[in-house]
Amino acid sequence: xxxxxxxxxxxxxxxxxxxxxxxxxxxxxxxxxxxxxxxxxxxxxxxxxxxxxxxxxxxxx
Numbered sequence: 001x002x003x004x005x006x007x008x009x010x011x012x013x014x015x016x017x018x019x020x021x022x023x024x025x026x027x028x029x030x031x032x033x034x035x036x037x038x039x040x041x042x043x044x045x046x047x048x049x050x051x052x053x054x055x056x057x058x059x060x061x
Contacts, residue, residue, distance in 0.1 A: 019027070
């Protein structure tokens with residue numbers, strides 16, 4: 001287990017190419033905006049379907 005941790009640390013420190021900080025921030029903003037837009041789209045579709053189903057059940061009463 002200790003050897004695994006040492007090798008993992010060495011791999012992360014010496015062999016992984018890290019994204020520059022500015023690019024990581026830019027990509028984080030893109031993901032956040034996309035997530036908000038997707039959440040709003042899902043909320044809108046859910047609202048429409050909810051009203052359609054409510055209308056349908058009102059019709060069959």
